[in-house]
Amino acid sequence: MKLILAVIRIAKMGETKQALADAGLPSFTAMPVLGRGQGRGDFSPAKVPLPLLEDETMALSTNSGSRLKPKRMITLVVKDDKKDLAIETILKVNHTGESGDGKIFVVNTLESYTVHSGLSGIESLD
Numbered sequence: 001m002k003l004i005l006a007v008i009r010i011a012k013m014g015e016t017k018q019a020l021a022d023a024g025l026p027s028f029t030a031m032p033v034l035g036r037g038q039g040r041g042d043f044s045p046a047k048v049p050l051p052l053l054e055d056e057t058m059a060l061s062t063n064s065g066s067r068l069k070p071k072r073m074i075t076l077v078v079k080d081d082k083k084d085l086a087i088e089t090i091l092k093v094n095h096t097g098e099s100g101d102g103k104i105f106v107v108n109t110l111e112s113y114t115v116h117s118g119l120s121g122i123e124s125l126d
Contacts, residue, residue, distance in 0.1 A: 001125065005073060005074070006102060007071050008072050010070060012072075016074065027076065035068055035083075061068075079125060086108070
Protein backbone atom coordinates (compact mmCIF):
# COMPACT_ATOMS: atom_id res chain seq x y z
CA MET A 1 0.00 0.00 0.00
CA LYS A 2 1.11 3.55 -0.70
CA LEU A 3 0.15 6.80 0.99
CA ILE A 4 0.06 9.61 -1.55
CA LEU A 5 0.23 13.19 -0.31
CA ALA A 6 -0.45 15.77 -3.01
CA VAL A 7 -0.32 19.52 -2.43
CA ILE A 8 -2.24 21.28 -5.20
CA ARG A 9 -3.72 24.64 -6.14
CA ILE A 10 -7.11 25.33 -4.55
CA ALA A 11 -8.59 26.11 -7.96
CA LYS A 12 -7.74 22.58 -9.16
CA MET A 13 -9.54 20.78 -6.32
CA GLY A 14 -12.84 20.12 -8.11
CA GLU A 15 -11.18 18.91 -11.29
CA THR A 16 -8.81 16.69 -9.29
CA LYS A 17 -11.69 15.20 -7.31
CA GLN A 18 -13.56 14.35 -10.51
CA ALA A 19 -10.48 12.92 -12.23
CA LEU A 20 -9.66 10.66 -9.28
CA ALA A 21 -13.26 9.42 -9.17
CA ASP A 22 -13.22 8.78 -12.93
CA ALA A 23 -9.98 6.80 -12.46
CA GLY A 24 -11.66 4.58 -9.87
CA LEU A 25 -9.99 6.32 -6.91
CA PRO A 26 -12.87 8.17 -5.22
CA SER A 27 -11.67 7.81 -1.62
CA PHE A 28 -9.37 10.51 -0.29
CA THR A 29 -9.10 13.23 2.32
CA ALA A 30 -8.53 16.90 1.51
CA MET A 31 -7.56 19.70 3.83
CA PRO A 32 -6.54 23.34 3.57
CA VAL A 33 -2.82 23.91 4.04
CA LEU A 34 -0.37 26.80 3.80
CA GLY A 35 3.09 26.49 2.33
CA ARG A 36 5.72 27.59 -0.08
CA GLY A 37 8.33 26.04 -2.28
CA GLN A 38 11.92 27.04 -2.91
CA GLY A 39 11.05 29.85 -5.28
CA ARG A 40 9.87 33.17 -3.97
CA GLY A 41 7.43 33.64 -6.83
CA ASP A 42 5.16 36.58 -7.43
CA PHE A 43 2.25 36.84 -5.04
CA SER A 44 -0.65 38.96 -6.15
CA PRO A 45 -3.64 39.40 -3.81
CA ALA A 46 -5.88 39.06 -6.87
CA LYS A 47 -4.84 35.39 -7.08
CA VAL A 48 -5.96 34.63 -3.51
CA PRO A 49 -9.17 32.57 -3.54
CA LEU A 50 -11.87 33.75 -1.17
CA PRO A 51 -12.90 33.20 1.54
CA LEU A 52 -9.61 32.94 3.40
CA LEU A 53 -9.35 31.17 6.71
CA GLU A 54 -8.05 33.29 9.58
CA ASP A 55 -4.74 31.38 9.53
CA GLU A 56 -4.40 31.97 5.79
CA THR A 57 -4.90 35.72 6.18
CA MET A 58 -2.22 35.86 8.86
CA ALA A 59 0.21 33.84 6.77
CA LEU A 60 -0.26 36.10 3.76
CA SER A 61 0.64 39.20 5.78
CA THR A 62 4.21 38.12 6.62
CA ASN A 63 7.36 39.42 4.93
CA SER A 64 7.31 39.01 1.15
CA GLY A 65 10.22 36.55 1.25
CA SER A 66 8.35 34.09 3.43
CA ARG A 67 4.71 34.37 2.41
CA LEU A 68 2.80 31.14 2.66
CA LYS A 69 0.28 30.40 -0.05
CA PRO A 70 -3.03 28.65 0.55
CA LYS A 71 -3.17 25.20 -1.08
CA ARG A 72 -5.06 21.94 -0.66
CA MET A 73 -3.45 18.70 0.45
CA ILE A 74 -5.02 15.48 -0.75
CA THR A 75 -4.15 12.25 1.02
CA LEU A 76 -5.07 8.84 -0.34
CA VAL A 77 -3.94 5.31 0.34
CA VAL A 78 -3.91 2.99 -2.67
CA LYS A 79 -2.89 -0.55 -3.49
CA ASP A 80 0.61 -0.75 -4.94
CA ASP A 81 -0.74 -1.46 -8.42
CA LYS A 82 -2.84 1.76 -8.34
CA LYS A 83 0.06 4.06 -7.33
CA ASP A 84 1.06 5.04 -10.87
CA LEU A 85 -2.56 5.64 -11.87
CA ALA A 86 -3.10 7.97 -8.91
CA ILE A 87 0.10 9.91 -9.57
CA GLU A 88 -0.54 10.22 -13.32
CA THR A 89 -4.10 11.41 -12.67
CA ILE A 90 -3.01 14.09 -10.20
CA LEU A 91 -0.16 15.23 -12.45
CA LYS A 92 -2.35 15.43 -15.56
CA VAL A 93 -4.98 17.59 -13.89
CA ASN A 94 -2.66 19.88 -11.94
CA HIS A 95 0.19 20.53 -14.37
CA THR A 96 0.11 24.10 -15.73
CA GLY A 97 3.84 24.44 -16.27
CA GLU A 98 4.06 27.32 -13.81
CA SER A 99 5.71 27.56 -10.42
CA GLY A 100 3.26 26.57 -7.69
CA ASP A 101 1.63 23.62 -9.46
CA GLY A 102 2.22 21.52 -6.36
CA LYS A 103 4.11 18.53 -5.07
CA ILE A 104 3.38 14.81 -4.70
CA PHE A 105 4.94 12.57 -2.07
CA VAL A 106 4.63 8.77 -1.96
CA VAL A 107 5.14 6.89 1.31
CA ASN A 108 5.04 3.17 2.01
CA THR A 109 2.08 2.29 4.21
CA LEU A 110 2.55 -0.65 6.55
CA GLU A 111 -0.97 -1.03 7.90
CA SER A 112 -4.50 0.20 7.30
CA TYR A 113 -7.71 -0.35 9.28
CA THR A 114 -11.36 0.45 8.72
CA VAL A 115 -12.80 1.51 12.06
CA HIS A 116 -16.43 0.67 11.17
CA SER A 117 -15.84 -2.92 10.02
CA GLY A 118 -12.53 -3.81 11.62
CA LEU A 119 -11.08 -4.80 8.23
CA SER A 120 -7.35 -4.42 7.92
CA GLY A 121 -4.68 -4.33 5.23
CA ILE A 122 -5.62 -4.35 1.55
CA GLU A 123 -9.22 -5.33 2.39
CA SER A 124 -9.67 -2.04 4.23
CA LEU A 125 -9.06 -0.08 1.02
CA ASP A 126 -12.07 -1.42 -0.90
